[in-house]
Amino acid sequence: MITLINYLGYRKRMLRVSLIRAVRSIATASSPTSPSPREVDMSVAKTFVDGILKQYKVAVFSKTYCPYCTKAKTALEGFKLRPDAYYVVELDKRDDCNDIQDYLQTITGARSVPRVFINGKFFGGGDDTAAGAQNGLLEKKLAEAGAI
Numbered sequence: 381m382i383t384l385i386n387y388l389g390y391r392k393r394m395l396r397v398s399l400i401r402a403v404r405s406i407a408t409a410s411s412p413t414s415p416s417p418r419e420v421d422m423s424v425a426k427t428f429v430d431g432i433l434k435q436y437k438v439a440v441f442s443k444t445y446c447p448y449c450t451k452a453k454t455a456l457e458g459f460k461l462r463p464d465a466y467y468v469v470e471l472d473k474r475d476d477c478n479d480i481q482d483y484l485q486t487i488t489g490a491r492s493v494p495r496v497f498i499n500g501k502f503f504g505g506g507d508d509t510a511a512g513a514q515n516g517l518l519e520k521k522l523a524e525a526g527a528i
């Protein structure tokens with residue numbers, strides 16, 4: 381009798397464990413209709429970045445302590461940019477820094493900073509922007525964009 385009661389108790393516990401495992405697997409399973417938390421973060425970053433690129437002729441994704449970013453910003457600010465045309469996002473001041481860099485990688489091929497955009501198109505990093513200021517390409521692109 382005792383053995384039977386023990387056995388039934390064991391069966392009940394095992395049933396409960398299987399039930400919990402089944403519920404957990406349903407809750408954590410990724411389905412084609414429900415994006416993963418990572419995909420949600422990336423899509424929030426995409427909305428933010430795409431909005432900046434649409435609103436500003438010249439956009440720089442930068443970090444305050446990055447010397448290449450200073451190089452790019454100095455090169456750009458050497459031109460008389462229209463104030464409403466220029467926007468700098470200092471990524472190290474934001475909680476979603478990594479999500480934005482991940483998204484920038486998908487559209488520019490790299491997640492390093494700076495990422496400089498003119499007229500919604502990727503222009504280059506810090507070295508490219510400084511070189512562009514020297515060889516005339518930066519001025520040409522800024523003028524074409526109507527940013528100067």
Ligand SMILES: N[C@@H](CCC(=O)N[C@@H](CS)C(=O)NCC(=O)O)C(=O)O
Pocket residue numbers: 443445446447448449481491492493494504505506507508
């Ligand atoms: N040659 C690149 C170098 C850029 C670079 O190395 N940036 C560093 C910051 S100074 C970087 O992005 N490090 C990785 C990170 O911050 O995620 C350029 O001219 O833009």
